[in-house]
Each structure stands twice: as structure tokens, then as C-alpha cells.
Amino acid sequence: MSLLIVGTVAFDALETPFGKTDKILGGAATYIGLSASHFVEKSHLVSVVGGDFPQEHMDLLASKGVDLKGLQIKKDEKTFFWSGKYHLDMNSRDTVDTQLNVLATFDPIVPKEFQHCQYLMLGNLVPAVQNRVLEQLLKRPKLIVLDTMNFWMDNAMPDLLEALKGVDVLTINDEEARQLSGELNLVKAAQKILTMGPKTLIIKKGEHGALLFGDNGQIFFAPALPLAEVFDPTGAGDTFAGGFIGYLTKTDDISFDNMKRALLYAATMASFCVEKFGTERLETLTTAEVQARRAEFTQLVQVQ
Amino acid sequence: MSLLIVGTVAFDALETPFGKTDKILGGAATYIGLSASHFVEKSHLVSVVGGDFPQEHMDLLASKGVDLKGLQIKKDEKTFFWSGKYHLDMNSRDTVDTQLNVLATFDPIVPKEFQHCQYLMLGNLVPAVQNRVLEQLLKRPKLIVLDTMNFWMDNAMPDLLEALKGVDVLTINDEEARQLSGELNLVKAAQKILTMGPKTLIIKKGEHGALLFGDNGQIFFAPALPLAEVFDPTGAGDTFAGGFIGYLTKTDDISFDNMKRALLYAATMASFCVEKFGTERLETLTTAEVQARRAEFTQLVQVQ
Numbered sequence: 182m183s184l185l186i187v188g189t190v191a192f193d194a195l196e197t198p199f200g201k202t203d204k205i206l207g208g209a210a211t212y213i214g215l216s217a218s219h220f221v222e223k224s225h226l227v228s229v230v231g232g233d234f235p236q237e238h239m240d241l242l243a244s245k246g247v248d249l250k251g252l253q254i255k256k257d258e259k260t261f262f263w264s265g266k267y268h269l270d271m272n273s274r275d276t277v278d279t280q281l282n283v284l285a286t287f288d289p290i291v292p293k294e295f296q297h298c299q300y301l302m303l304g305n306l307v308p309a310v311q312n313r314v315l316e317q318l319l320k321r322p323k324l325i326v327l328d329t330m331n332f333w334m335d336n337a338m339p340d341l342l343e344a345l346k347g348v349d350v351l352t353i354n355d356e357e358a359r360q361l362s363g364e365l366n367l368v369k370a371a372q373k374i375l376t377m378g379p380k381t382l383i384i385k386k387g388e389h390g391a392l393l394f395g396d397n398g399q400i401f402f403a404p405a406l407p408l409a410e411v412f413d414p415t416g417a418g419d420t421f422a423g424g425f426i427g428y429l430t431k432t433d434d435i436s437f438d439n440m441k442r443a444l445l446y447a448a449t450m451a452s453f454c455v456e457k458f459g460t461e462r463l464e465t466l467t468t469a470e471v472q473a474r475r476a477e478f479t480q481l482v483q484v485q
Numbered sequence: 486m487s488l489l490i491v492g493t494v495a496f497d498a499l500e501t502p503f504g505k506t507d508k509i510l511g512g513a514a515t516y517i518g519l520s521a522s523h524f525v526e527k528s529h530l531v532s533v534v535g536g537d538f539p540q541e542h543m544d545l546l547a548s549k550g551v552d553l554k555g556l557q558i559k560k561d562e563k564t565f566f567w568s569g570k571y572h573l574d575m576n577s578r579d580t581v582d583t584q585l586n587v588l589a590t591f592d593p594i595v596p597k598e599f600q601h602c603q604y605l606m607l608g609n610l611v612p613a614v615q616n617r618v619l620e621q622l623l624k625r626p627k628l629i630v631l632d633t634m635n636f637w638m639d640n641a642m643p644d645l646l647e648a649l650k651g652v653d654v655l656t657i658n659d660e661e662a663r664q665l666s667g668e669l670n671l672v673k674a675a676q677k678i679l680t681m682g683p684k685t686l687i688i689k690k691g692e693h694g695a696l697l698f699g700d701n702g703q704i705f706f707a708p709a710l711p712l713a714e715v716f717d718p719t720g721a722g723d724t725f726a727g728g729f730i731g732y733l734t735k736t737d738d739i740s741f742d743n744m745k746r747a748l749l750y751a752a753t754m755a756s757f758c759v760e761k762f763g764t765e766r767l768e769t770l771t772t773a774e775v776q777a778r779r780a781e782f783t784q785l786v787q788v789q
Binding site for chain 1: 573670671676690693696706707714715746785786788
């Protein structure tokens with residue numbers, strides 16, 4: 182099955198209680214692509230970078246099967262840059278700096294050969310750009326997953342609501358679910374959001390796991406693995422999404438039962454992401470390690 | 486198997502975003518006893534109330550198999566009273582009023598016939614009182630579970646540390662685990678606490694479920710059931726403890742594998758407690774309802 186990934190490819194500068202980095206490889210589509218590579222041999226990327234984006238980062242993505250034909254390179258401009266600092270509990274962070282650069286004028290162009298993709302992951306991005314991608318598809322994909330964040334709820338709600346009408350699965354965190362629905366209780370929030378377009382909702386709760394809601398009242402829960410060392414949560418949500426869409430693309434089964442399995446792989450992938458700074462852990466991760474950790478999730482909740 | 490429950494029997498006055506109550510039946514031992522009654526036909530209570538404690542409350546406990554021989558009634562004094570107000574998110578609360586009354590001078594007396602009990606639940610109480618109970622036991626019980634709270638860590642840490650040396654299982658919440666251990670990370674906190682006496686640690690995370698840690702590095706997680714209506718969290722932790730010790734007493738198996746099952750029953754019982762004010766839901770709860778909801782927990786995390 183063919184997987185199209187749309188999202189940012191970026192530079193991040195990170196500070197956590199355990200250290201800080203200079204500009205390193207980041208961006209939602211980067212994490213999604215690295216994560217999905219454990220499930221699909223090839224994925225297709227639609228994104229944009231500047232002339233300052235190094236060849237080695239592109240080589241890394243290509244080595245993981247991420248096809249870069251849809252990656253626009255604006256030679257005279259600079260790559261999107263985000264800098265953040267995490268608080269001591271790692272559950273909250275402050276944005277130190279955001280330089281939109283190439284993102285400010287990004288017009289996504291889906292290459293012809295990707296316009297019939299069967300699985301589409303719309304990573305966190307300006308909702309208007311997500312809508313522009315949806316308009317270009319020749320045939321509706323079998324499954325469209327959209328990730329977004331509170332920033333777009335604050336600043337581009339009409340576009341976001343428009344995008345939601347066209348997607349199958351929405352992934353957001355608990356605070357965003359409350360904001361989008363106006364409901365404090367997550368079960369009620371889910372009920373309301375499932376009337377906005379998506380038939381399936383994933384509410385990510387970070388270290389507290391993730392909930393999967395279906396539109397027939399189904400609920401499934403994937404825990405987060407209790408880790409002794411959490412180094413850097415950056416990209417965990419994108420890595421989670423990459424595991425989810427990657428597993429569904431590989432298995433080509435979009436039943437609720439299979440989405441449960443996908444959610445556990447999503448949680449598995451996210452548990453690796455946080456172990457080192459940025460994409461570091463994902464770069465060396467083997468599929469054998471993924472399988473072993475997936476088994477730990479079963480152990481964590483299973484009784485005989 | 487015989488179960489001894491030590492803890493407060495009290496009056497509570499509660500206010501949540503959904504309403505408020507006058508003085509109603511409360512107290513850790515009350516919730517523990519009501520909860521355990523779904524697993525054991527009889528339990529034995531050691532506690533104290535004043536002359537103002539109504540017969541109907543005692544009748545309720547007796548009707549649930551709670552033997553009141555160890556309940557001291559101080560005719561000329563007043564029952565322990567606590568009043569609290571929950572914040573909008575129900576995860577935090579303010580204490581409005583605490584009147585220790587009979588608790589101020591409580592000297593627990595374990596009746597002779599309870600001194601050989603096999604399962605002992607030390608509900609949240611002054612650590613010195615918990616220690617006084619331990620001193621009176623003729624034979625060490627098969628399993629001792631202790632519940633406590635941050636208040637005693639702030640005000641009676643030496644007594645609490647003494648009590649911990651003599652118990653098998655400690656139940657506390659995530660913030661208390663951080664406070665007791667001085668570690669932010671819960672896995673590290675658990676490792677440290679497991680050197681203080683208990684061989685097993687339960688960290689309760691409220692709506693985010695509960696973690697069970699064994700002293701061989703075992704970890705198990707019980708989710709909380711996502712509920713559309715949470716009315717009043719008062720007593721949920723005690724109800725949780727009552728389900729845990731009740732199931733272990735009934736099955737008389739203190740292996741880590743059986744504690745996993747007990748944890749799921751603990752979570753099941755807590756999920757009922759929060760559905761109505763105070764003990765209201767527990768008073769009418771049937772064991773058939775308990776079994777049906779326990780099955781929901783399996784559905785929530787199980788993949789085929």
C-alpha cells in the first residue's frame with residue numbers, strides 16, 4: 182500500500198532538564214517518516230526546506246525509504262526553525278523561538294504519482310495547507326489521518342474545522358480535545374469531536390497513554406510504557422502517528438480492531454522517541470527492538 | 486481468610502462542580518469495608534466514632550459483613566469530620582475543614598480474636614496509630630497493605646518510615662511517590678520506595694490508572710475506565726484499596742500474578758465509587774455489576 186506523508190521538515194533547538202542541543206533535524210514529517218519506516222518499505226513525502234538543509238539529513242530520510250520527490254527545496258530561503266525548552270516535569274514546554282522561513286509561503290504540490298495514494302498522514306501543519314493537499318488528490322485515500330495542535334485552534338479554527346470534515350482519524354492531545362470540544366470530560370469531548378468529521382479519534386495523553394474512540398461508542402486504551410529515563414519528548418506525538426499510519430498501511434486493514442493494534446505500535450514507537458534527543462534514537466532503532474518492546478506492552482496490561 | 490481493616494470512620498461534607506452534601510458517611514475504613522464486601526463475606530473493623538454517629542451507618546456496615554466489635558464508640562465525643570471542595574477538573578481539592586474529634590486521642594485496640602488475622606489493611610491514618618496496630622498482632626499476617634498520604638509525609642515522616650518497614654504493600658498516589666522518594670520519575674521513585682520496606686508498591690494515578698511495582702523489577706498497569714460522568718472522587722483511593730485487599734483475601738494468593746488481578750478489581754471498584762456522592766453508589770452496588778465492569782477493563786486494553 183502507498184503512504185503519503187505531509188508535514189514539516191525542520192530544524193529544532195531543544196533544551197530539557199538533561200541537556201540542550203544546537204539546531205538538529207526535526208519536523209513532524211521527519212518523525213512520522215522515520216517511525217513509519219519500521220512498517221512500510223517506502224513512503225512519499227510532501228514538504229519544504231530551505232537551501233540550508235544539509236544533504237546528510239536528506240540521505241538519512243532516503244535511507245529509511247522516504248521518497249523525497251515531493252520535498253521542495255527553496256535554495257535562497259531558510260528551513261523552518263523551532264526552539265523549545267521543557268519544564269522539569271517534561272509535561273510542559275515553552276516555545277523559545279519560531280522562524281517560519283520557507284513555511285510562510287509553503288504551497289504543497291503533490292506529485293502526480295502520489296495523487297492516488299491509499300494512506301495519507303497529514304502531520305501537524307497550517308490547516309489551510311492540509312486542505313490544499315486534500316484538494317489535489319485524484320482519488321480519496323482509503324484512510325486519512327490528521328494531526329493538529331492547539332496553536333491552529335487558536336489561530337485558524339475555520340480552516341481546521343473544514344479539514345476535519347474530510348478526514349477519517351484525528352489525533353490530538355487531551356488539552357486539545359478539551360479545547361476543540363469545549364468539554365472537560367474526555368469521553369464527552371470525544372463524542373462531540375466525532376460529530377465534526379472524523380469517524381475515529383485518538384486522544385494522546387503523553388506519559389498517561391492514549392485513548393482510541395470509534396463512532397459506535399467503542400473505546401480502547403494503549404498505556405505508555407513506564408520509563409526510568411525520559412530524555413526529550415520532542416517528536417513523540419509525530420512518532421506515535423507514524424507508527425499508527427505505518428502499521429495500518431502495512432496491514433491494509435482499517436477496522437477498529439486493527440486500529441487497536443496500530444495504537445499499540447504507535448505507543449511502542451513513541452516510547453523509543455523520548456529516550457534520546459530529537460531523532461537520535463529513531464535513527465538507530467531496529468525492527469527487532471520494535472517487536473521486543475511491543476511485547477512489553479502486552480506484558481504491562483495482561484493477566485492470565 | 487480473615488481480613489482486618491483499620492482506618493477512619495467519619496463524616497464528610499463534600500462540594501464538587503456537580504453539587505454539595507451535608508455531613509454524610511465517610512472515612513477510609515468505611516470505603517474499604519464496603520468495597521471489600523464484594524469479595525469477602527466478613528471483615529473486621531478497628532476504628533473509632535463519637536456518640537453522634539448514627540445507628541443507620543453502623544447498620545449499613547454490618548449489613549455488608551463488616552464486624553464492628555473493634556469499633557470504639559466514645560459517647561461523649563464527636564466523630565472525625567472532614568470537609569473538602571473539588572476544583573473544576575476534579576483532580577485537585579481544597580480541605581475546607583478538619584475536626585479530628587475522637588481521632589485526636591485514638592488508641593486502637595485490636596480485639597483478641599482479630600490478632601491472628603491473615604490479611605491486614607491499614608487505611609490512611611496517623612502512622613503512629615498504624616504502628617500501634619502492628620504491635621498488637623500475635624502473629625504476622627500473611628499480607629499487610631498500608632495506605633497513607635502526603636499529610637503524614639509532611640507531619641509524621643519518622644513514624645511513617647517506621648511503619649513502612651513492617652508492611653508488604655504500600656499504596657500512594659503519584660505525587661506522594663515523588664515526595665516520599667525525592668524522585669520525579671515514577672519508575673525511579675518506585676525503585677527507591679521498594680528499598681524502604683514494602684516489597685510491592687502501588688502508585689495510584691486517579692483517572693490515569695494505577696501502576697503495580699514488584700521488587701524484581703516487575704511492572705503492571707491497570708487503566709482507569711474512561712467515564713462520561715465523574716461525580717465525586719472522594720473515597721476512590723480507599724475503595725481501590727478495599728477491592729485490592731478484598732480480592733487477595735478471597736483468593737488467598739499473594740503472588741505478583743494474582744496481585745495483577747487484584748489491581749484490576751481495585752480499579753473496577755474505584756470506577757463505581759466516583760459515579761455518585763460519597764458512599765452512595767457502593768451502597769447499592771451488586772456483585773454482578775462488579776463482574777460486568779471488570780470485563781470492560783479487559784475489553785479496554787485487549788487486542789486479539
